[in-house]
């Protein structure tokens with residue numbers, strides 16, 4: 001095992017704070033791993049932007065993380081994974097790339113709840129059809145029912161995790177996919193794991209909710225093991241947070257996603 005290589009950080013990135021749900025899962029699953037998180041808080045949201053713009057922003061973020069010698073890149077943003085994965089892989093060279101869509105797709109076909117799969121995400125993610133393509137590559141017989149839920153991101157950022165407005169919105173968005181008799185629902189956006197308790201109420205007990213943050217952490221653990229690149233250091237490992245802006249309420253929102261205090265946040269000077 002290459003100890004020095006193994007102690008290099010994992011680079012995790014997102015359009016904003018939402019990707020901290022992936023960092024949270026990584027910290028729980030891989031407590032020895034050093035992490036560098038990048039959130040493009042100055043330009044969030046990506047989910048309503050064009051493919052060309054998202055590609056350009058993604059390239060800048062990847063270059064930033066590669067300069068910091070990360071040993072692995074994790075695309076924590078579903079929207080970037082949906083439309084800019086090629087850019088990430090091309091720039092990454094030998095550095096392995098994992099992404100939340102691959103993780104969510106794998107978990108959905110591995111689930112015991114049948115092949116009728118619902119997917120929810122931002123408009124850009126859903127319009128890209130990326131989830132359906134990745135699910136069909138794994139299981140050509142799967143039936144995928146997708147629904148864009150553009151209001152969920154602002155509702156989560158507002159902290160309305162258990163609010164009547166959010167509940168009504170969820171009922172409205174989910175009605176068409178629930179009518180298809182789905183067995184599982186992929187939460188295809190960084191923000192949606194925070195809505196899990198409310199979504200559980202809305203969809204009922206029988207439908208499996210697939211949280212790609214947890215599956216991504218599992219995939220990362222397996223990958224590092226296979227490559228002989230797992231960290232050998234002492235817990236607790238270090239996590240550095242880089243953002244492009246520190247908006248009002250950033251700390252509160254970030255800590256809600258991370259489930260613990262954030263510590264120092266560094267503003268990127270490109």
Ligand code: DGL
Nearest residue numbers: 015045046047078079190
């Ligand atoms: N991170 C985005 C995603 O997972 C949600 C926020 C945004 O639209 O930028 O799709």
